[in-house]
Amino acid sequence: xxxxxxxxxxxxxxxxxxxxxxxxxxxxxxxxxxxxxxxxxxxxxxxxxxxxxxxxxxxxxxxxxxxxxxxxxxxxxxxxxxxxxxxxxxxxxxxxxxxxxxxxxxxxxxxxxxxxxxxxxxxxxxxxxxxxxxxxxxxxxxxxxxxxxxxxxxxxxxxxxxxxxxxxxxxxxxxxxxxxxxxxxxxxxxxxxxxxxxxxxxxxxxxxxxxxxxxxxxxxxxxxxxxxxxxxxxxxxxxxxxxxxxxxxxxxxxxxxxxxxxxxxxxxxxxxxxxxxxxxxxxxxxxxxxxxxxxxxxxxxxxxxxxxxxxxxxxxxxxxxxxxxxxxxxxxxxxxxxxxxxxxxxxxxxxxxxxxxxxxxxxxxxxxxxxxxxxxxxxxxxxxxxxxxxxxxxxxxxxxxxxxxxxxxxxxxxxxxxxxxxxxxxxxxxxxxxxxxxxxxxxxxxxxxxxxxxxxxxxxxxxxxxxxxxxxxxxxxxxxxxxxxxxxxxxxxxxxxxxxxxxxxxxxxxxxxxxxxxxxxxxxxxxxxxxxxxxxxxxxxxxxxxxxxxxxxxxxxxxxxxxxxxxxxxxxxxxxxxxxxxxxxxxxxxxxxxxxxxxxxxxxxxxxxxxxxxxxxxxxxxxxxxxxxxxxxxxxxxxxxxxxxxxxxxxxxxxxxxxxxxxxxxxxxxxxxxxxxxxxxxxxxxxxxxxxxxxxxxxxxxxxxxxxxxxxxxxxxxxxxxxxxxxxxxxxxxxxxxxxxxxxxxxxxxxxxxxxxxxxxxxxxxxxxxxxxxxxxxxxxxxxxxxxxxxxxxxxxxxxxxxxxxxxxxxxxxxx
Numbered sequence: 001x002x003x004x005x006x007x008x009x010x011x012x013x014x015x016x017x018x019x020x021x022x023x024x025x026x027x028x029x030x031x032x033x034x035x036x037x038x039x040x041x042x043x044x045x046x047x048x049x050x051x052x053x054x055x056x057x058x059x060x061x062x063x064x065x066x067x068x069x070x071x072x073x074x075x076x077x078x079x080x081x082x083x084x085x086x087x088x089x090x091x092x093x094x095x096x097x098x099x100x101x102x103x104x105x106x107x108x109x110x111x112x113x114x115x116x117x118x119x120x121x122x123x124x125x126x127x128x129x130x131x132x133x134x135x136x137x138x139x140x141x142x143x144x145x146x147x148x149x150x151x152x153x154x155x156x157x158x159x160x161x162x163x164x165x166x167x168x169x170x171x172x173x174x175x176x177x178x179x180x181x182x183x184x185x186x187x188x189x190x191x192x193x194x195x196x197x198x199x200x201x202x203x204x205x206x207x208x209x210x211x212x213x214x215x216x217x218x219x220x221x222x223x224x225x226x227x228x229x230x231x232x233x234x235x236x237x238x239x240x241x242x243x244x245x246x247x248x249x250x251x252x253x254x255x256x257x258x259x260x261x262x263x264x265x266x267x268x269x270x271x272x273x274x275x276x277x278x279x280x281x282x283x284x285x286x287x288x289x290x291x292x293x294x295x296x297x298x299x300x301x302x303x304x305x306x307x308x309x310x311x312x313x314x315x316x317x318x319x320x321x322x323x324x325x326x327x328x329x330x331x332x333x334x335x336x337x338x339x340x341x342x343x344x345x346x347x348x349x350x351x352x353x354x355x356x357x358x359x360x361x362x363x364x365x366x367x368x369x370x371x372x373x374x375x376x377x378x379x380x381x382x383x384x385x386x387x388x389x390x391x392x393x394x395x396x397x398x399x400x401x402x403x404x405x406x407x408x409x410x411x412x413x414x415x416x417x418x419x420x421x422x423x424x425x426x427x428x429x430x431x432x433x434x435x436x437x438x439x440x441x442x443x444x445x446x447x448x449x450x451x452x453x454x455x456x457x458x459x460x461x462x463x464x465x466x467x468x469x470x471x472x473x474x475x476x477x478x479x480x481x482x483x484x485x486x487x488x489x490x491x492x493x494x495x496x497x498x499x500x501x502x503x504x505x506x507x508x509x510x511x512x513x514x515x516x517x518x519x520x521x522x523x524x525x526x527x528x529x530x531x532x533x534x535x536x537x538x539x540x541x542x543x544x545x546x547x548x549x550x551x552x553x554x555x556x557x558x559x560x561x562x563x564x565x566x567x568x569x570x571x572x573x574x575x576x577x578x579x580x581x582x583x584x585x586x587x588x589x590x591x592x593x594x595x596x597x598x599x600x601x602x603x604x605x606x607x608x609x610x611x612x613x614x615x616x617x618x619x620x621x622x623x624x625x626x627x628x629x630x631x632x633x634x635x636x637x638x639x640x641x642x643x644x645x646x647x648x649x650x651x652x653x654x655x656x657x658x659x660x661x662x663x664x665x666x667x668x669x670x671x672x673x674x675x676x677x678x679x680x681x682x683x684x685x686x687x688x689x690x691x692x693x694x695x696x697x698x699x700x701x702x703x704x705x706x707x708x709x710x711x712x713x714x715x716x717x718x719x720x721x722x723x724x725x726x727x728x729x730x731x732x733x734x735x736x737x738x739x740x741x742x743x744x745x746x747x748x749x750x751x752x753x754x755x756x757x758x759x760x761x762x763x764x765x766x767x768x769x770x771x772x773x774x775x776x777x778x779x780x781x782x783x784x785x786x787x788x789x790x791x792x793x794x795x796x797x798x799x800x801x802x803x804x805x806x807x808x809x810x811x812x813x814x815x816x
Contacts, residue, residue, distance in 0.1 A: 020075055020076065020077050021051070021072075021075040022051050022052060022077070023045075023051045023076065023078060023191070024045055024051070024053070024076060024077070024078050024079065024080055024191060025052075025053045025072055025076035025078070025079045025080070026041065026042060026052060026054050027079060027080070027081045027082065027096040027097060027100060028084070028087075029084050029085075029087045029090055029093055031086055032085055032087070032116070033082055033084050033116060037082065037175075037180060038054070038082055040181075040184055042054045044184050044185070044187075044188050045191070047285075048188050048192075049286070050191060053072040053075075053076060055069055055072075066092075069096060070099060073096065073099050073100055074099075074103060076109070077108075077109065077110065077195055078111070078194065079100040079110070079112070080114060080187065080191075081096075081100065081111065081167060082114045083113055083115050083116060083118055083172075084117065084118060085118060085129045086129065086133070087118075087133075088129070088130045088134060088164065089129075089136070091137070091156075094156075094160040094163065097160070097163045097164070097167060098160065098163045101166055110195065111167070111170060112172065112173065112187065112191070112194075113168070113170050113172030113173070114172060114173050114175065114187070115172055115175065115176070116175055117175065117176070118130070120172065120174070123164055123167065124165055124169065126164060130164065134157070134164075137157050137160070140153070141154055173186070173190075189254060192253075193254055209247075213244065213247060213248065216231065216233075217248060217251070217252065220248070230331075232336065233245060234344075234374045234375075239467070241319075242263065242319050242320075245261075245319060246261070246317075249261050249317050253315050255315075256312075256313050256315040257314060258287045258288075258308075258312055259286070259287070259314065259315040259316070260283050260287050260314075260315075260316050260317070261316075261317045262283055262286075262317065262318055262319060262330075263319040263320070264320050265318060265319060265320045265326055266321070266323075266326070266478055267478075276298055276326065276329050277295070277296070277301065280295075280298060280301035280302070280305065280329065280330065281295070281301065283301075283305055283316070283330060284301060284304050284305055284308070287308045287309070287312070287316070288304070288308040298329050301329075302328070302331075302332055305332075309331070316331075318330055318331075322375070322478060322479050323373075323407065336372035336373070336374060336377070337372070338367060338368070338372075340372075341367045341370060342355070342363065344381070345370075345377045345380060345381045347381065348377070348378055348381025348382050348464075349363075349381040349385055359389055362389060362392045362393055362396065363392075366380060366392070366396055369399060370407075370410065375407060375411075375477065376407040379414045379463070379464045379465075379480075380410045380414070382414070382462065382463055382464040383395070383410075383413065383414045383417050399413060411479060411480055412483060412487075414463055414465060415483065415484070415487065417463070418463065420456075420459075422456055423456045423460065425451060426446065426451050426453060426456040426457070426460065427460055427465060427484055428484055428501060429446060429449075429451065429522065429554075430442070430460075430476065430484070431476060431483075431484025431485055431488075432485055432501040432524075433501065433522050433554055435474055435481055436473055437474055438471075438472055438473055438474075439457070439472050439474055440472065441597065441641055441664070442474060443457070444596055444597065444641060445574055445575045448594075448638070449521075449553050449554070449574050465480055466480075485503075488500060488501050491519075496509065496510055497510045497513075497516050497517050498517055499519065500519055500521050500522070501520070501521060501522045501523070501554075502520060502522070502523045502524075503523070503524045503525075504525070504529070504530070505530060507524060508525055508530060511523075511541050512545070514544070514545055514548070516545075516546050516549035517548060517549065518548075518550045519551070520546075520549040520551065520552050521552065521553055521554060522552070522553065522554030522555070523546065523552065523554070524554075524555075524556040525557055525560060526556065526558040526579075527558065528558065528559055540561045541560055541561065541562045541563075542563060542564045543562055543563065543564035543566050544564060544565075546570055547569070547570070549570055550570070551572060552572060553572050553574045553575070554574065554575045555570065555573055555576050555577070556575075556576075556577040557577070557578050558577065558578065558580060559580040562582075565587075565589055566587045566589045566590040566591075567589045569590060569591070571591050573592070573594060574595060574596050575596065575599075576595055576597070576598050577599040578599070578600055578603070579602045579603070580602050580603060581600045581603035582603075582604055583604065583605065584605060584607075585605060585606060585607055585608075586605070592636050592639070593636070593637055594638055595636060595638060596638050596639060596641065596661075597640065597641040597643075598639060598643070599641075600647065601643055601644065601645040601647065602645070602646045602647070603647050603649075604647075604649050605644065605647050605650055606649045606650060606651055607650070607651060607653070608642075608644060608654070608655070636658060636659055637661065639659055640662060640663045642662060642665055642666065643666040644666065644670060645668040645669050645670070646668065646669040646670065647667075647670050648670065648672050649672055650670045650672055650673050651672055651673065651674050651675075652674060652677070653667070653675070654675075654677030654679055655679065656679040656680045656681075656683050657679050659683055660682065660683070660684070660685070661685055662683040662685060662686055663685050663688065664686075664687065664688040665680075665683070665686060665688070665689050666688075667690060667694055668691075668714070669692070669693045669694075670693075670694045671693065671694070671695060671696065673697055674696055674697065674698065675697070676700070676701050677701065678701050678703045679703075680701050680703060680707070681701070681703035681704075681706040681707065683707065684707065684709070685709060686707050686709060686710050687709050687710060687712070688710070688711065689710060689712070689713050690712075691713075691714065691715055692714045692716035692717055692718070692775075692777075693716060693717040694718060695717060695719045697718065704767060704768065705769075706768075707768045707770070708768065708770055709770055711770060711771065711773065711795075712771075712772065713768075713771055713775070714775045715774075715775060715776055715779070716775055716776070716777040716779070716800075717778045718779055719780065769795070770795055771795060771796050772796060772797050772798065773797065773798040774800070775798075775799075776799075776801055777800050777801070777802045777803055778803040778804070781804040781805070781806055782804070782805050
């Protein structure tokens with residue numbers, strides 16, 4: 001077995017475009033081949049996972065081709081034409097032939113003629129059975145008394161004649177003196193090569209993975225250079241393992257006798273009690289003839305797979321294998337060899353392929369204990385890095401005392417080796433709540449919960465218990481995440497309301513029964529993820545459901561129907577996430593002075609605090625919202641992250657002077673948003689603003705340039721094409737005249753964005769000079785609307801102008 005460890009991520013998607021419903025259309029004469037060659041060919045194509053259209057209706061009704069046949073031809077990427085003895089006697093077959101050749105001329109439609117016991121010369125010159133058939137068509141035409149029908153038939157015969165000549169001149173396949181099974185296998189492989197459909201995956205652009213691609217390709221191509229028949233691609237989730245496998249599979253699977261790509265094995269096993277049986281059946285059907293006999297014993301499937309693999313040259317990709325038992329069930333007893341296991345352990349423990357002096361014996365014991373499991377070896381190696389031999393000996397002694405599986409023991413020991421209570425709590429928080437979330441948001445939230453995250457996250461990464469994805473998201477291997485969640489379940493096996501963290505169905509159960517306790521620190525519930533069959537009774541919850549959770553700081557209630565007064569809602573919340581929030585505004589009795597992150601994405605909210613022209617009206621509204629809070633407490637005075645993405649009913653946003661600590665403002669996809677209040681200048685800590693696809697915002701706040709810390713500004717899809725944009729330095733006087741605003745509003749140090757809308761009322765919007773990244777994607781900006789003498793803010797490193805009809809790049813000269 002060969003192991004590839006950690007590489008960069010790619011992407012993947014289906015190769016079938018929306019325009020093509022089928023890979024192959026088969027044109028054939030039913031009386032000749034329907035129950036023999038064509039049927040065998042069709043079954044071979046379907047078995048090879050090639051989407052094939054076959055019309056098994058043998059009776060022709062009407063003179064013209066059936067509309068569904070015409071549609072199927074146009075919706076196919078290729079056509080196989082089985083030219084048999086009686087092919088030309090069918091007007092439908094001839095009409096199909098004409099249409100297929102027209103598709104070949106119009107598009108990249110692939111045509112594969114099959115000369116099934118007929119001579120290509122007879123087809124070309126219309127001799128023998130083809131000549132007889134065409135003569136019959138001409139006789140019928142001459143006997144036709146209706147002039148219109150006769151003319152129409154004459155035109156058809158002319159097209160048929162030309163089509164037969166054309167198809168005979170194409171490079172086809174002749175079955176003469178060939179075994180039918182081998183002949184069909186050759187056709188299938190040709191379709192693989194011509195259409196590149198073997199894997200159903202489009203070749204993704206894998207940046208920075210060339211070495212890994214070349215290594216795997218070389219391993220596949222040169223079987224004589226290695227003795228192993230299994231290659232393991234190892235790494236944390238999100239590193240690009242599946243993308244690499246799909247890429248190589250797409251390129252080379254057609255070179256094998258048969259192949260199979262089975263994706264998400266661990267996930268499928270977790271979702272169903274008999275998930276492994278389904279996976280085994282899929283694998284068996286892919287690499288051998290489908291079996292109609294129901295198999296209920298996984299060992300029988302294992303034997304069937306081993307037999308099929310032994311007889312053929314097979315390319316298998318088994319994605320997301322998390323246990324040796326899964327591998328054994330699919331391939332028989334497999335795993336890393338002792339030599340490869342030793343190399344993997346030593347790589348992570350010593351940063352070399354061999355054990356250091358005096359470590360040989362204990363490393364051999366650990367290798368045997370792990371039973372060839374790559375994840376166990378990797379985590380174990382990281383846990384023992386820079387430790388002395390005595391520590392190694394004690395470690396294996398403690399492992400052997402545990403009764404669980406080797407991989408679970410190794411993961412648990414890795415967790416136990418975390419030196420601080422802080423790191424262990426951080427690990428549990430991430431495993432139960434924050435996997436997949438942005439690392440910066442998570443740090444902000446957990447720091448407010450008195451969790452030290454900077455060194456804590458580094459320690460978890462060093463222990464191989466956590467990784468950071470390409471999009472800055474926190475990622476965990478499924479086994480590690482489940483281990484973390486099991487640790488939390490152990491706090492109270494049968495009373496989830498007594499645990500520190502609750503998630504999924506158990507959250508719903510606890511809230512419906514109003515059984516929370518002060519032990520609960522975090523609770524997450526997303527109703528979209530709750531299986532309907534596990535729901536009973538009303539799905540509506542009361543706002544006082546979590547009222548007993550006095551120490552609750554992390555709460556997610558996505559798409560939950562919740563009613564009642566918020567007077568007794570938890571008061572210690574640091575993170576509140578309520579996607580699909582049903583109310584049109586924030587409840588006046590919801591106390592939020594401790595919140596650092598509020599996420600109301602996809603909600604019905606129409607205004608946030610409100611943007612009022614008169615201070616007394618704003619003060620009145622805020623007084624209502626604050627309710628019983630003391631006057632010196634600011635509403636949302638601790639808030640650092642505000643996410644109102646895709647709140648399509650949101651019209652106005654203001655009251656920023658009551659958000660003094662706001663760092664990230666995310667309004668992406670608020671398609672109904674009309675105005676962002678000028679009070680945004682009060683948010684002196686803002687570093688990130690996302691207004692992407694807020695396409696009804698008439699103008700940006702003029703005071704935007706007052707902000708000194710904004711690093712990222714996203715204005716994608718804001719339809720700036722209707723405005724004339726000009727970015728330049730302006731002195732205070734020019735800016736004041738353009739905006740007709742007070743003398744003390746904006747200084748000359750700002751970079752200014754000038755906009756001239758279609759109604760020619762000129763106004764100026766200032767952009768912060770602190771910008772590091774500015775995105776203007778998909779704004780239909782032209783050369784006329786975007787200046788070619790654009791002076792960048794001095795710190796700007798990234799300017800995104802994708803999907804704009806700009807024919808030449810602006811000159812981005814940074815001011816000195």
